[in-house]
Structures are given as C-alpha cells and as structure tokens.
Amino acid sequence: MQAFSIAPMSTLLFKLRNVPDDEAEEIRKLLRQNNIDYYETTAGTWGISLAALWLHHNRHLEKAKELIAHYQVTRAEHAQQTYAKQCAEGTQRTIFTLIQDAPIKWIAYLFGILFVLYLATIPVSFLFL
Helix, strand or coil: CCCCCCCCCCEEEEECCCCCHHHHHHHHHHHHHCCCCEEEECCCCCCCCCCEEEECCHHHHHHHHHHHHHHHHHHHHHHHHHHHHHHHHCCCCCHHHHHHHCHHHHHHHHHHHHHHHHHHHCCHHHHCC
16 A cells, blocks of 8 residues: 655635735735745636635744734724825815716716616506507
C-alpha cells in the first residue's frame, strides 16, 4: 500500500466582492510588504465565482487578519474624517447638488419612472381598444 501526503488547503482571507479597487490594491500591497504569500481569484466571466484573496498556508492567517483589521479601522476613520470635513465646509454632495449637476438626466429619470407607473396602473382593457 502506498502512502501519499495531502497538501495543505488554501485559506480564504478576504472576499473582494463589492470592494473598491483602491482598497483591494492597498490590501494586496499590505500583504506584499509583510511578506505574506497569497493568491487571488477573480469573479470570472459572468461574475458568479468568488473573487477573493487566499493564503497558501495557515501559518500567516492570524497576522494577515490583524493587518487587514487594522487597515480597515484606519480606512474607516479616514473616511469619517473626510466626511466631517466636507460637511463642515459645505462641500459634501447631497441629492440636491446631484440634481443641480445634471438636471436633464434627473428629469429624464423622473419621466421614465412616471411612464412605468402609468403603464402599471392603467386598465389592461384600455390597451386593446
């Protein structure tokens, strides 16, 4: 009987679904700077696979999770500070500033919504007369 060895399984470290590109790149850079061996899977052609960062070995798992947790706390603090600064300066974007930037687009959206509501509420028999 022949014995065989089982290679260690990869470990999921960080899911990349709905993660901004800049955040994903900063996490990759963080892992490289700390000599943590990882690989990346993509969502695939149809976007149904798991886009994620994986560790080849478990030995760096705790360190990698701590680094990512610290990074995310720092990123959240920076985002909150930026938001507070923009609110204080009056430069934070609101729905009204978005409408002011592109009024024609918003009017077209409004007419599209009203048209769909109209089609959804008219009697069906009226369509076939």
